[in-house]
Amino acid sequence: MSSPLVVSLGEVLWDLLPSGPQLGGAPANFAGQVGSLGGAAALVSRIGSDPLGERARERLVRLGVELSGLQQSPHAPTGTVGVTVDAAGQPRYTIHEGAAWDELEVTEAAVSLVKDARAVCFGTLAQRSLPSRTTLRALLDRVPDSALILCDLNLRAPFYDRTLVEDSLQRATVAKLNDQELTVLADWFGFPDSLEGQVQALAEQFNLEEVVLTLGAAGSGLWSHGRFIRGPQVTVTVVDTVGAGDAFAAAYLLGRLRNFSPTDRLYHATQVAAFVCTHAGALPELPEALTTPFRVARS
Secondary structure, three states, X not given: OOOOEEEEEOOOEEEEEOOEEEEEOHHHHHHHHHHHOOOEEEEEEEEEOOHHHHHHHHHHHHOOEEOOOEEEEOOOOOEEEEEEEXXXXXXXXXXXXXXXXXXXXXXXXXXXXXHHOOEEEEOOHHHOOHHHHHHHHHHHOOXXXXXXXXXXXXXXXXXXXXXXXXXXXXXOOEEEEEHHHHHHHHHHHOOOOOHHHXXXXXXXXXXXXXXXXXXXXXXXXXXXXXXXXXXXXXXXXXXXXXXXXXXXXXXXXXXXXXXXXXXXXXXXHHHHHHHHHOOXXXXXXXXXXXXXXXXXXXX
């Protein structure tokens, strides 16, 4: 079965976890999970000319990610993030500035990838610097009208504001966010008090086809074509939640491209995200039971 090309735009970095460094960055995690699930994934990002950059390249190749859009800075280092994890497995991040991914450029390879994409994913963190923000927006302008554009907000203080979020959502076909991020948007935009009402208001305000919502232990939700669907709850022993949202987004989007029903998209995305939570880091090797459904053709 041929796989539609999914292109991820933004940061690649190393999460410096208590257990040791793990490859991270929401766009890199997303691309790696699409590749792990059998999809055709490509990443447009930038690494340094350093050992961490080479390790990132090697790891992404093993995950099956197309790297013609991966740039290399001659002077800025590969990105790193200090991560501490609390007793509930929730991470806290210190995102170091001046990283290679803050200097994304518009290259022929990057333009070629987005022009061929069936779906493109981006977030807000990669837009913290003017060079990368300008590049990301220029690439989004080249995405075909027929392609899906998924904005996975991934709000990381202090690297976002209302203007940035509004611009990002206006460029999207689908938005993905968590319940805490929804609370921020509801306060900004004066959305209703109910969860379903907030999701509906978000979809209507930004003309979104779908809004995907992760709710931690409470499951997930999907606003799709005027209907709100709740996803299943899964109880697991959490090691950390790093990358769980990125895994959920990857499985959801690939499920949509594979013609999964909305309910099945939420089910399989939840299973993948729950598995990630039981391991340290964002990109544990996925078992065959999780990847097989995405490799079977559906009409």
